[in-house]
Amino acid sequence: MRRGEMLNKKYSYFWFVFLIFGILYLVLPSVSLLSMGVVEATPLQPPSLIPLPKEVYWGEGTFEIDRDCVTIAYYPQEVDPQVVSLAKDFLLRLGIRKVEVVTHIPSSLDSTALFLGFYSSLKLPPGYGKIASLTFNANIEKKLGEEGYLLSVRKFEGQVVLSLFGGGKAGVFYALQTLKQVVVKEKDSLKIREVKIIDYPSFKARGVVEGSYSPPYSHQERLRMIKFMGENKLNFYLYGPKGDPLIRDAWRKLYSPKQVEEFKEEIEEARKNFVTFGYVISPVKAVTYSSDKSFEKLCRKLDQMYDLGIRYFAVFFDDIPYLLSSEDAQHFSSCALAHAYITNKLYAYLKEKDKEVRLAFCPIDYSGIKPTPYLKIIKEELNKGILIGWTGPDICSKEITSEQAKAIAKVIGQAPNLGDNYPVAGTLGLGPLRNRSKDLYKYVESFLSNPLGRFPSASEIPLMTIADYAWNPENYRPDRSYQTALMHFGGQEAYPYLRLFAEQFQTSPCGFEKPSxxxxxxxxxxxxxxxxxxxxxxxxxxxxxxxxxxxxxxxxxxxxxxxxxxxxxxxxxxxxxxxxxxxxxxxxxxxxxxxxxxxxxxxxxxxxxxxxxxxxxxxxxxxx
The missing domain is CATH 1.20.58.460 (Hyaluronidase post-catalytic domain-like)
Known part of the structure; x- marks a missing residue:
């Protein structure tokens, strides 16, 4: 047998042993399950995690990560290169002196190891079928989807082994975000609790719609927001600030070369953070829906954004009267017919360019749960492949329930795209999200938040609680989430005064505020x-x-x-x-x-x- 074959056999044997040992730990019930939730972060105690994972099993062991060297081993075809870079940067920032990155499985462990890959790779070759039936769980794989993950922290061969197995590339990325919260710095040492986590999101689309009437975020503010979203497992950014004249008032005008370059950076930042970047157009001024010229201008504008890599578009007809131009009035008996006509036409144009393109529609009647003459026409005329936006029973809804979502679905003929107008407001609203049904994800297509227009950085506090809800609504507790969000945002030292401040500024049209x-x-x-x-x-x-x-x-x-x-x-x-x-x-x-x-x-x-x-x-x- 050649030396290379011997080495491959040796590596394969070690990998199989590692998988058998590690995944038995992940899949079989833990002998010591200290917590299904989280407790306040203190040294050697389980840290508070946000978003709260679906299943968390804390073991009794507390391990120390090797400060001299950590080895990252990963499958190149399963892990995005930038995720490997993020993992390496994270370890170096912790003070680890040397981080080795390898694309093979080491024959032995001499230091702490971090393994990255797909959960599906845990399926062993046919000769190991009996063992595979013990180590691989098809039900877990189905739960994980693209964004779910399994995270394990344990000891093997006397070394700490950190295993991050994603349902897909996004899952590996999200597992890394959770790992960042699990490591505790204590003086000159890095400690971590023995744990296994099985985690996956409830809402498929979770994110932000930048849609307020305030001036748009600056380029740097938007980049920071997108990075924050990735860190908090939010996966959708819809660009649609009404303060951008090129979306609404001057929608026909193309973006300048400088603006195009900024969009390119933002779209790339979104890609790196597994965030879909969408674009809103609102052709409600100086438009004739029956005119070919207006349609050509609309297509030209969206072509510019398509060429940047955007594949999700939305047409907004919100906050306008039920009026038509004199020319359109000769072609349409109502503005609902005009809106359905131009949107259907645009949908056909985009689909001809790319079958993967998605299009959403925001009607004039975007809140409420009762039929209106406008929505009746939209239900009948709008192409069923076009998503329809909804903000809940009110423009700013104090509560949004599953029953309300089912009611509006009957009105519009499909599950709504939920755009929650919280925390958007003219005032500084820093409280947690409240009064959303635990099973709402079953009846809506997405959960998007409209953040504070004038306060992008401050928005991160309520948005952390929204990310917590959107990922795991079944176990969402507003007050627990709020405490954890403030702790993560400010750190332990700043927490007392940050909480004092944030509690005084919880006012919002949704009426979520509680006594400070x-x-x-x-x-x-x-x-x-x-x-x-x-x-x-x-x-x-x-x-x-x-x-x-x-x-x-x-x-x-x-x-x-x-x-x-x-x-x-x-x-x-x-x-x-x-x-x-x-x-x-x-x-x-x-x-x-x-x-x-x-x-x-x-x-x-x-x-x-x-x-x-x-x-x-x-x-x-x-x-x-």
Whole structure:
């Protein structure tokens, strides 16, 4: 036997042994299942993960990753090269001195190893059929799909082995994002808990539609958003800001060479992060739907975006009146017929270019669950291959249920493309997503969020909770998700002040806000004061919180390494500081003044004090 054949046989034998040993661990029930969820991140304790995986089994072992060398072994045909680069960069940033990358299976393990590949590769050759029946689980493979993964952390031959097996290339990428959250830096060591994770998404399309009336995100803001999406397992970015005149007001105009180059970078960044980049056109001004010239201009515009690599388009007719031009009125009896006509024509044009192209349609009546004359025509006339957008029972929906999704599906004749108008708002809304059905993914085609137009970096806080819901709605808990999102966004040191700040700015048209710790302390103080009880203890607690309001800007400036976010919220931090100062001033007055004799009079004091605080803050904020 030749030396090369002997080496191949040796490598194959090791690989089979590794797979048998490792996958038995993954598939068979663990002897020690400490947690099906997560707990607060502390050294040697299971870290909080977001999005929360479907199945998490923590073992009892705590391992130390070799700081001198880690070997990455992967199948080139199964792992995107940039994912290997990301894995290597991640390990180097952790302080590992040397990272070796190989495309073969080492004959022995001398240090920590990271294995990357497809779950389907765990199918062993025919001669190992009996073993394969123990190691490979077809039901798990079916669950994983393209984006799911199996992650294992265990010891083999005395070394730590990190195994990331994806259902497809996206699954390997997502497994790496979870691995990043599992490693804990502790002084000069890198520690990791023994764990196995079986994970896959519920919603197929999860992401963002940049669609507010605020100015579009800058190129750098959009690149950061796309990278954030990949890290949080969001896979769809729909570009459609109404502040971009070339989408709506000047839709006929082509993008400049500079803008084209920026789109190219954004589309490439999306590809690297397994994000589909889509484009919206909204031909609602200076358009004649029956005109060949208008249609030619529309095709010319979408051709420009197609040539950049975009294969998902959307036509938006939102927020316009039910009107037609005088010329169109001679051809169509309603604007619904005109909208269906031009969209069908565009769909046929795009499909002729490329059968893989997808097209979505946003109707005038994009919210609600009841039939309208407009939607009745759309159901009858629009090509069934075109997706239809919906924002829920309202434009900004306090709740969206499976029953509501089923109701609108009957109205439009298909499952809707859900574009959730949260957290988009004119104000800073930093609370978690709430009141969405756990099984909603069964009745909609997608779950896209419209983020904060003026605050792209701040949007990441609510978007983390949205990513958590969209990946694993069955186990989504808003308050747990919110705590985890704030911890991941700010880190342990910044968390107390970040939470204090974020809790004060949860207002949104969806009405998700819950009482903050500050408001609860105020409520307790006023209850003691009005009822004539001893209020010293509640006053001290409230004063401490007002002090923290005053300290928040300085403390976050020191502990939070997110300059874009700090710039976006600077004026709001000033507002919080002013509120803290006025609150403390009010408490000082109440402390030295003798409380009125009657409960009704003390109630008046509360009303006056609250009015004073709110009016001063509002006036100062408006003037600034």
């Amino acid at each position: 710790e500050l408001s609860l302390l105020k409520e307790k103080f006023w209850e003691d004061y009005i009822k004539g009880r001893d209020f010293k203890e509640s006053l001290l607690a409230l004063r401490k919180e007002f002090k923290r309001c005053q300290e928040a800007k300085e403390e976050l400036g020191k502990s939070l390494k997110r300059e874009p976010f700090l710039e976006e919220i600077s004026s709001y931090l000033d507002k919080l500081k002013d509120y803290g100062e006025l609150g403390e001033f009010s408490l000082n007055l109440l402390e030295v003044l003798e409380p009125p004799k009657t409960e009704a009079e003390r109630e008046k004091i509360k009303t006056i004090t609250d009015s004073f605080l709110q009016s001063r803050i509002k006036l100062k904020f408006v003037l600034e």
